[in-house]
Amino acid sequence: MAKLKNNIGPVWVIAEQIDCRLLSVSIQLVGQARKLADELNTSVEAILLGNDVERQAKELIAAGADRVYLGNAPDLAFYHPEIYSEIIVSLAEAHRPEIMLIGSTAMGRELAPLVAARLETGLTAHCIDLVLDENRNLEQRIPAYGGLLSIICPERRPQMATVAKGVFITPEPDESRSGEVVEIDVPDMVSDRIKTLEVVIAEPEGVPLESADIVVAGGAGAGDLDGWNKIVLLADTLNAAMGSTRPAVDEGWTELTTMIGQSGKMVSPQLYIGVGLSGEQQHLVGVVDARVMIAINNDDRSPVFDQVDYGIVDDCREFVPVLIKKIEEYFEKKVTC
Amino acid sequence: MLNIIVCVKAVPDPKEACNIKIDPATKTLLRCDVPMVVNPLDKNAIEVALQLKEKTEVRITVLSMGPPEAGNIVKECLALGADRGILLSDPAFGGADTFATAFTLAKGIEKTGACDVILCGMASSDGSTEWVGPQIAAFLKLPVVTMVKEIVETGAPWWKVKASIDNGYRLMQVKLPAVFTVTREVNSPRALSFSGIIKARKKEIEQWGIEDLGVPSESVGLKGSPTIVSQLNTTESKREVEFIKGSREEKAEILVHKLIGTGLL
Numbered sequence: 001m002a003k004l005k006n007n008i009g010p011v012w013v014i015a016e017q018i019d020c021r022l023l024s025v026s027i028q029l030v031g032q033a034r035k036l037a038d039e040l041n042t043s044v045e046a047i048l049l050g051n052d053v054e055r056q057a058k059e060l061i062a063a064g065a066d067r068v069y070l071g072n073a074p075d076l077a078f079y080h081p082e083i084y085s086e087i088i089v090s091l092a093e094a095h096r097p098e099i100m101l102i103g104s105t106a107m108g109r110e111l112a113p114l115v116a117a118r119l120e121t122g123l124t125a126h127c128i129d130l131v132l133d134e135n136r137n138l139e140q141r142i143p144a145y146g147g148l149l150s151i152i153c154p155e156r157r158p159q160m161a162t163v164a165k166g167v168f169i170t171p172e173p174d175e176s177r178s179g180e181v182v183e184i185d186v187p188d189m190v191s192d193r194i195k196t197l198e199v200v201i202a203e204p205e206g207v208p209l210e211s212a213d214i215v216v217a218g219g220a221g222a223g224d225l226d227g228w229n230k231i232v233l234l235a236d237t238l239n240a241a242m243g244s245t246r247p248a249v250d251e252g253w254t255e256l257t258t259m260i261g262q263s264g265k266m267v268s269p270q271l272y273i274g275v276g277l278s279g280e281q282q283h284l285v286g287v288v289d290a291r292v293m294i295a296i297n298n299d300d301r302s303p304v305f306d307q308v309d310y311g312i313v314d315d316c317r318e319f320v321p322v323l324i325k326k327i328e329e330y331f332e333k334k335v336t337c
Numbered sequence: 338m339l340n341i342i343v344c345v346k347a348v349p350d351p352k353e354a355c356n357i358k359i360d361p362a363t364k365t366l367l368r369c370d371v372p373m374v375v376n377p378l379d380k381n382a383i384e385v386a387l388q389l390k391e392k393t394e395v396r397i398t399v400l401s402m403g404p405p406e407a408g409n410i411v412k413e414c415l416a417l418g419a420d421r422g423i424l425l426s427d428p429a430f431g432g433a434d435t436f437a438t439a440f441t442l443a444k445g446i447e448k449t450g451a452c453d454v455i456l457c458g459m460a461s462s463d464g465s466t467e468w469v470g471p472q473i474a475a476f477l478k479l480p481v482v483t484m485v486k487e488i489v490e491t492g493a494p495w496w497k498v499k500a501s502i503d504n505g506y507r508l509m510q511v512k513l514p515a516v517f518t519v520t521r522e523v524n525s526p527r528a529l530s531f532s533g534i535i536k537a538r539k540k541e542i543e544q545w546g547i548e549d550l551g552v553p554s555e556s557v558g559l560k561g562s563p564t565i566v567s568q569l570n571t572t573e574s575k576r577e578v579e580f581i582k583g584s585r586e587e588k589a590e591i592l593v594h595k596l597i598g599t600g601l602l
Binding site: 153195246263318327 | 351352354357358359377378434435436439460462464465466467468470471472474475476480481482483484497500501502503504505506507508509510511512515520521522525562563564565566567568569570571572574576577578579580581585586588589590592593595596597599601602
């Protein structure tokens with residue numbers, strides 16, 4: 001690899017694999033890291049820990065990495081908070097990255113704060129954009145209170161951020177790119193105070209949110225579980241994926257996995273219908289480039305109406321059943337004609 | 338005797354949080370008197386401790402960092418059944434990011450003395466960050482499991498917990514002392530009882546400042562925070578809303594036509 005022309009450290013991506021499959025967010029982060037590194041005139045390096053994942057290291061190079069630090073050992077097959085953070089902290093102390101990016105996955109959300117605290121640096125949660133400011137600091141953008149906050153970490157390094165899947169595009173793989181795979185020594189540390197006994201991963205039910213053409217999202221305006229189920233029925237009628245806001249999850253009407261937004265999933269449907277929600281940025285940043293957006297809310301001053309194409313001012317608990325009936329009537333006509 | 342510390346945060350009531358806006362001119366937050374409440378997921382953390390207390394000998398300490406007004410939410414936790422309430426409050430603590438907050442809370446935990454279990458909500462409803470729990474663990478050099486959705490076994494010194502991961506869970510065995518952050522699935526928090534409120538009246542909240550913690554002022558608050566807010570911008574919408582009007586039936590009828598127009602039905 002070419003020697004660095006300046007003293008700016010590399011841009012790092014902590015890659016993640018599950019069952020030897022690289023997560024798409026890791027590839028997307030390498031793509032964004034490439035852009036930042038080119039602007040900073042530095043290199044992109046990825047850390048990949050797993051077992052039997054040499055081929056995945058090549059994928060990271062094809063996505064834009066110049067170097068991959070590969071930890072390949074049976075003990076690394078599944079994420080372990082203490083072993084993984086120990087390896088990353090010692091690599092970071094040795095190689096002094098300028099920036100460190102991690103996916104907002106279950107692993108990233110636990111690992112990133114552990115690493116940041118040990119490196120005594122800042123960490124921004126669930127960024128929706130990453131750019132360089134005029135001082136070449138990483139401007140980490142997050143939504144807040146109907147606006148956008150830019151966070152910087154001006155004095156400490158690395159500048160750390162987590163980012164959800166779908167925030168950045170997946171770069172086209174370039175198999176001709178050359179890069180270096182550096183196998184790291186895996187410390188012989190067996191953690192005696194924390195053990196993973198079992199990992200269970202289930203196939204998600206229903207239409208997956210991330211790839212759905214139509215997304216119906218419900219919020220606190222559902223009022224209760226009965227009101228919520230009406231919105232779920234609307235989603236079923238439209239063969240749509242069902243999404244939610246944080247308040248709906250907090251009420252216990254739905255699982256955390258359905259939450260759309262900054263700390264949840266990013267969706268990019270053709271059609272988005274927001275029902276009984278107020279259009280908080282933390283939710284709506286998760287809806288990327290929808291062709292048509294519709295909101296149903298009983299308050300005509302709700303901020304959600306500033307961000308949609310069509311608005312219905314009505315109590316969603318009353319309106320949704322009528323809407324479902326009309327949609328069913330249309331489907332029946334469509335079949336009989 | 339199991340010593341449990343529950344870390345809680347005062348947040349603007351999530352049900353009214355949409356009333357908090359950014360003033361486009363001054364770029365400051367307009368709070369519009371939104372009341373402060375216990376962060377919803379922190380109530381699940383307290384409930385874990387309260388349920389254990391019903392089964393075994395437990396001493397519950399509630400710890401919060403915030404302005405003096407946050408004492409009210411610590412009081413509420415005492416009314417729920419916590420034994421001791423501590424508020425870390427000092428002008429020097431103001432403006433802290435998650436790193437400085439976790440550091441300050443970790444120092445508070447050290448000062449409380451022996452502690453077996455530290456519980457936090459998995460995330461705060463206002464900042465949507467999830468760092469304080471794991472960073473407390475890092476500062477105290479304790480093991481941590483985040484996103485715990487079920488407490489399976491509470492032996493001594495090992496706890497067994499199920500923690501959410503993307504599309505599933507992991508079953509973890511952790512040696513105490515340890516930090517756990519919990520999700521909503523872990524339990525259903527109880528409501529305040531009248532007798533609890535009466536009992537809590539007699540309990541005093543301890544308030545600790547920077548001198549009580551014995552830490553340098555550069556390590557807490559804004560000064561101890563690696564991250565800063567560089568800009569606060571309002572976002573502009575690219576869409577202009579067309580309100581669909583009429584009776585409920587008419588609105589539904591028109592909306593179905595709009596849906597048909599998308600070509601997706």
